[in-house]
Amino acid sequence: QVQLVESGGGLVKPGGSLRLSCAASGFSFSDHYMSWIRQAPGKGPEWVSYISSSGTSIYTADSVKGRFTISRDNAKNSLYLQMNNLRAEDTAVYYCARGQQTPVYWGQGALVTVSS
Amino acid sequence: EIVLTQSPGTLSLSPGERATLSCRASQSVSSSYLAWYQQKPGQAPRLLIYGASTRATGIPDRFSGSGSGTDFTLTISRLEPEDFAVYYCQQYGSSPRTFGQGTKVEIK
Numbered sequence: 001q002v003q004l005v006e007s008g009g010g011l012v013k014p015g016g017s018l019r020l021s022c023a024a025s026g027f028s029f030s031d032h033y034m035s036w037i038r039q040a041p042g043k044g045p046e047w048v049s050y051i052s053s054s055g056t057s058i059y060t061a062d063s064v065k066g067r068f069t070i071s072r073d074n075a076k077n078s079l080y081l082q083m084n085n086l087r088a089e090d091t092a093v094y095y096c097a098r099g100q101q102t103p104v105y106w107g108q109g110a111l112v113t114v115s116s
Numbered sequence: 117e118i119v120l121t122q123s124p125g126t127l128s129l130s131p132g133e134r135a136t137l138s139c140r141a142s143q144s145v146s147s148s149y150l151a152w153y154q155q156k157p158g159q160a161p162r163l164l165i166y167g168a169s170t171r172a173t174g175i176p177d178r179f180s181g182s183g184s185g186t187d188f189t190l191t192i193s194r195l196e197p198e199d200f201a202v203y204y205c206q207q208y209g210s211s212p213r214t215f216g217q218g219t220k221v222e223i224k
């Protein structure tokens with residue numbers, strides 16, 4: 001069965017960095033677009049970034065452009081989100097999801113808290 | 117960016133009643149690329165409807181979607197206890213993909 005497992009979340013100070021990872025299994029990872037979608041407490045989800053199956057096409061939301069970088073390693077069936085210069089407003093649960101239109105498969109989420 | 121506005125914010129209903137949720141877009145959603153999700157506390161969103169009216173695999177037929185252009189509706193014909201949750205609409209006709217702020221369906 002399809003599984004997406006995020007890791008790397010935690011508490012970080014403003015201006016700090018974190019790298020989220022998503023380990024995928026149960027499907028052909030290299031055939032699918034992958035996305036990072038976040039959800040701040042009490043808010044609707046927000047699409048952060050997505051990457052094509054080969055990694056050559058990337059979308060990044062304006063709210064994180066220049067600070068967050070999505071990448072993937074198809075040999076390791078893994079998706080990544082490098083987050084730099086974190087701000088309080090980046091506090092959210094970050095989900096890894098398969099696809100870039102209407103994801104059916106989501107991970108359980110990784111909580112990122114940005115606070116001094 | 118297409119802004120999606122959901123109404124009402126909260127819907128208080130009893131099991132067995134009909135729920136009607138609205139999603140209005142700030143501009144036309146191309147090709148009816150509008151989806152609906154259900155989310156329960158501590159869980160990721162679950163895809164219910166895509167293409168405005170097509171149920172995702174395994175979704176019961178008490179869930180139905182309709183609409184086009186800027187006005188869309190999710191209807192739950194008879195609420196079951198497991199349907200009390202938050203519902204989000206999402207458009208994927210243009211970038212950025214955007215979500216509404218959600219409608220909470222709570223037990224009256």
